[in-house]
Amino acid sequence: MASQKIYILAIESSCDDTAAAVLCNDTILSNVVANQSIHKAYGGVVPELASRAHQQNIVPVVDQALKKAAIDKSQLHAIAFTRGPGLMGSLLVGTSFAKSFAFGLGIPLIDVNHMQAHILAHFIDEKDYKKPPFPFLAMTISGGHTQIIKVDSYFDMEVIGETIDDAVGEAFDKSGKLLGLGYPAGPEIDKRAKLGNPKAFAFTKPKVDGLNFSFSGLKTAILYFVQKQVKANPNFVEEHLNDICASIQYTIVGILMDKLKSASKQTGIKHIAIGGGVSANSGIREALMSGEQKFGWTSYIPKFEYTTDNAAMIGIVGYLKYLEGDYAEQRVMASARLKI
Template structure:
């Protein structure tokens, strides 16, 4: 019985493999779903790098109300939003569900309840219309986004370094293939994005429809240039590891010591101090990562930066300066997806799944989500259902 079930779930991928191997030039079209955190996303992407639709329904009002992502609230918002996101993605792509060739979804990592929404929707849709299914690693998708968005003459070449900075992750990785990633540094406590959000809330920075971190960045560009700054720690000096709890705790302690409302100039100085320290830590670890690669004879020509924090202009300027300082003789190219594809989206999920679809390496409809899932496990487990 188990063998019969396996055949039923694998038949769609076998037909794909045969048609492609016999020279069919028709492009392959993927509908992808993403709901690992607070954005309900659906997109349709083709094998010739065309984004036919990319729908993102955010929960910014709830983030503002609760001062961050509330898992239970986010789960119910995803349940309300996902059907409409899928419908819009198909409509904008001018396709029906039966015209889609495969369905992908974010398998992990992420908030367990939130992951269940895109997972259940994708599995049900794929089973209902007999389409192949692929579960995708969220951070792998971020790292591979430039292969979808960059000009063909400027695609990253393996091996390359990738810095993934978001509300849930702070990772410096060495990518040696599409599925092979080595973690050089990760956070020992909270992510850079989470620290940005907490400091924005502590400083009572108006969001004005933006994410908290984006609001803080915008706030830092306002006002006078001589706003008084405060001392911020630079933790883990000389060590390939990130730590951001100390930064937002420093801001919290400073505010408590003031025992009252700060004027605009003082708040501006604190925000700028935090941002310089937060990005400065990325610079420190990136320099160490480059040095480690050089010592091991690994030549990297690209740094891919993705995740929500990657849209920060100050961060982009400082990373460029860091790369030039560490590799003055051989330029390391700095690669960013477009800002709207730095944050969570389903287009990157579709693209990350594309190679597996084209190879006929698909998953069973019973594939489970993985809220905790190291990128280093991806290479060993690729193609194994429920791995």
């Protein structure tokens, strides 16, 4: 079956980006994303506004994806969509559209786990990109998730560590909010961290059992630190912003790498892949690359456009499930807390 041309339309609507992609087998023909800038004014994603924007964006985004791929909807073999996890209202828009479109075309419907998609994005066919061999360790890091997953095959995955409270992206954004940075703050902290001293200020790393993570304590420690310093010097944040950002990033990257080192040691796996929006962070990428020298790792870092929420990653899972004949029924429902 893999030798014939299989066209998959993929739809992603788990949070605040409406995305559609068309794949021919494991190759991307188009990957269109409509961002929602409205949330910046609120310092975070407003679920009700997100779902309304998805309703406005989904038809033009799908239309654009088909046009860019230069194929007609009649050529599609299946429609893949994000079933979860994510914001329920946002997921419902993508799920409803995918079900209706697949039904109207009389083609299979394929439900996709958003977190599996971040991991399987590594199997999109890209020139000069080396795909990880099984088994490998995947660290998914985003605004909503922080997990370490042992991946034995495309659909045999085991979560061996995860956050017990805030996700790493949340830690970046909330720390940035304390410093008066806009939303999302992660990219701004990353940019400023390059200009600062990562050891200017020390923040205690939380002690968490096993391979799990915790970021709420660090966030509180940063809050108290800022409050104390501003009390003594009202201009403290302004005067030391780059150093504070560098110190926060250094601490967060250290927490992630400590757990990854432990996971690699425990499992004996040295192939390490990352995914999710926070994997675009330069500090994390550098730490992963240095792990190749220090620990003999082979690291796998996806292209930037496959790290943030996108439909191409949904499409590659759709294609792999299509090959197995693993289709969803029309009564399939969105699931905000879907597990791997």
